[in-house]
Amino acid sequence: MMGTTYKGSNKMITGIVFGVLTFWLFAQAMVNVVPAIQKDLGISMGTLNIAISLTALFSGIFIVAAGGLADKVGRKKITNIGLILSIIGSLCLVLANGAALLIIGRIIQGISAACIMPSTIALMKAYFEGAERQRALSFWSIGSWGGSGVCSLLGGAIATYMGWKWIFIFSIIFAVLALWLIKDTPESKAKDSGNSKFDIGGLIIFIITMLALNIFITQGAEIGWTNWITIALVAVTIIGAIIFVKVENGKSNALIDFGLFKNAPYTGATVSNFLLNAVAGTLVVANTYVQEGRGFTSFQSGMLSIGYLIAVLGMIRVGEKILQKIGAKKPMLWGAFLTLIGVGVMGLTFLPDVAYTIVVFIGFALFGLGLGLYATPSTDTAVSNAPDDKIGAASGIYKMASSLGSAFGVAISATVYAMIADKSGVDAAATGGIITNVIFAIIALLSILFMVPNNAGKNEVK
Numbered sequence: 001m002m003g004t005t006y007k008g009s010n011k012m013i014t015g016i017v018f019g020v021l022t023f024w025l026f027a028q029a030m031v032n033v034v035p036a037i038q039k040d041l042g043i044s045m046g047t048l049n050i051a052i053s054l055t056a057l058f059s060g061i062f063i064v065a066a067g068g069l070a071d072k073v074g075r076k077k078i079t080n081i082g083l084i085l086s087i088i089g090s091l092c093l094v095l096a097n098g099a100a101l102l103i104i105g106r107i108i109q110g111i112s113a114a115c116i117m118p119s120t121i122a123l124m125k126a127y128f129e130g131a132e133r134q135r136a137l138s139f140w141s142i143g144s145w146g147g148s149g150v151c152s153l154l155g156g157a158i159a160t161y162m163g164w165k166w167i168f169i170f171s172i173i174f175a176v177l178a179l180w181l182i183k184d185t186p187e188s189k190a191k192d193s194g195n196s197k198f199d200i201g202g203l204i205i206f207i208i209t210m211l212a213l214n215i216f217i218t219q220g221a222e223i224g225w226t227n228w229i230t231i232a233l234v235a236v237t238i239i240g241a242i243i244f245v246k247v248e249n250g251k252s253n254a255l256i257d258f259g260l261f262k263n264a265p266y267t268g269a270t271v272s273n274f275l276l277n278a279v280a281g282t283l284v285v286a287n288t289y290v291q292e293g294r295g296f297t298s299f300q301s302g303m304l305s306i307g308y309l310i311a312v313l314g315m316i317r318v319g320e321k322i323l324q325k326i327g328a329k330k331p332m333l334w335g336a337f338l339t340l341i342g343v344g345v346m347g348l349t350f351l352p353d354v355a356y357t358i359v360v361f362i363g364f365a366l367f368g369l370g371l372g373l374y375a376t377p378s379t380d381t382a383v384s385n386a387p388d389d390k391i392g393a394a395s396g397i398y399k400m401a402s403s404l405g406s407a408f409g410v411a412i413s414a415t416v417y418a419m420i421a422d423k424s425g426v427d428a429a430a431t432g433g434i435i436t437n438v439i440f441a442i443i444a445l446l447s448i449l450f451m452v453p454n455n456a457g458k459n460e461v462k
Helices: 010-032 034-041 045-073 075-095 099-127 130-161 166-181 200-223 228-248 258-262 264-278 281-292 298-304 306-326 329-345 353-384 388-424 426-451
Strands: none
Touching: 010 045, 010 075, 010 099, 010 130, 010 166, 034 045, 034 099, 034 281, 045 075, 045 099, 045 200, 045 388, 075 099, 075 166, 099 130, 099 353, 099 388, 130 166, 130 298, 130 306, 130 353, 200 228, 200 388, 258 264, 258 388, 264 329, 264 353, 264 388, 264 426, 281 298, 281 353, 281 388, 281 426, 298 306, 298 353, 306 329, 306 353, 329 353, 329 426, 353 388, 388 426
């Protein structure tokens, strides 16, 4: 069922990259245009923070289910469904005139990303092998990690000169192009294991647990940290997590196959991926601070991250070549370390305007260098260590780590920034927000150091 005579083409890679880019157009561009959306739609900062994190949250919640479904019903079919949902979600935002359509559109966009991410990785594994697969995954990473830089820059420019809704019109165009470019790709499915029953119970427990945690992070300050509602949300999160692990462990059709985590390289790649995506909170903190504290426009704040864009795009193929020569662990470690340094220097808010602008530009460039080095070795480590019949599900868990890491990183960073800004001003808020992300980067570095074996990825390409 995998189309043995078909070999992946550049047309297929381009279509998949465009599909992945749609996610970044609506996810990353949002962090650049917070003041513009708030002014245009007249909604509170709390509501906007929810809207920003909802896409990554819903992507994270449904991505494992979508990955498993892609294995069963077809990876191309789920990719197409994701692209159609992307068009519908973007249309909701184009037509939004208040909070309702904005939130509905963001949820649909999250489910869209959940379909696109694991099914496109699975298609890459199905139709490319060895060094060719690593090349294809490099381009996938350019669409994903590089897309975050492209969309941060483009989002600011579009919002400043055309209006923020145009971002989502471009997202629709990319989705339509992606549908056209992958139309000739054959369907790919896992061999039928006879166990096609979907784990609805596991999904419901997972959704309740993740929503409780997200509401706690994004709304805790507004509700009050000692309020009974906040305490109840914490209780639901802890109890939900315990029940989920107990119910899912050993279940044949489990939403999350915990057996995959017995593989050390896969676990190291997935955990560090979660934490380095949490560092995305830096983008919200830095972009909001330079606009609120230093008087930058959306476009100017986007320009600050042009070094990130150039570095991440330039380093992804370098990371691929290093992976092929010395394995995955070293480029993953170097990448996490550079990200840590890049994020750290952005916290120097005591510097005067010109000096701080230079420091933030350099910080973004180092951030991009780090993520570019890390991207392909990490993705390839996760993909190459997953069994063929579970590649959609394994890719789903790996990308769930990305989405939930980003959702919680952004939510935690925005909450820390807002709490400190109210009491101590935006300079202190930016420093606090950046320190939060430095902590994420340190834990990511440690997770690679202790979980990824030294020989990961070394013997794969002859």
